[in-house]
Amino acid sequence: MKRSLMDILCCPVCKGDLALQVEKEDEKEVLEGKLHCAACNVDYPIHEGIPDLLPRTAQ
């Protein structure tokens, strides 16, 4: 995902803003990392360039 995508992503549960933590990035986009919702205290993964914003039910 491109960093510019951050403007339109939100927590799927509380709709709050997310904080990006990058683990791996190339010149175009973030490949691995996390999107953290402080209000819910939940991390949503970014894997192979795709953010996964499904509720984390198993945590």
Next chain:
Amino acid sequence: MLFDPAQVYQPEADTFLLLKAAQAEVRAGDRVLEIGTGSGTVAAGLPPAHEIIATDINPHAVACARQKGVSVVRTDLFCGIQGTFDLILFNPPYLPTEPEERIDDWLEYALDGGTSGRVVIERFLAGAGPLLAPEGRILLLISSLTGLDPVMRLISRYGFAAGIMLDEVVEDEMLYILRITRAV
């Protein structure tokens, strides 16, 4: 990611009808959101100058769409998306499906519209308002199997107005592209 093509809805007549409508509807500078992009065929088929974001709940579909160069987010409809969009595209699961007909795989999400065929369409219409720019347009594909009149009533109930933009007979059903805007 290695994905299983058998778990991704492959482009069919409905896909190409929505693509045709979207190509005719999209304007320079539009911010576009496609819900339930599946293989990514529609999003990837729009002019590249437009900002296009796509979602799907199916992990195989988002991997497939990404391979086509689509900027894709895995989420349920638009649950993880905020902001406003000038054009929203949705080819929903529209087939009336009884509980005993359900197949528990990822393709089910592309097809199963609940008993009425309109369960996911109603959820979409109930939540789409905040994401639609004031002069924004929605292109929604439905089938005669989904029921044109009941869908039109749902559209009115959630504060929108709609007209039929395109239709096409496919075997024993009729496909419609509804062009939806805010009711004035």
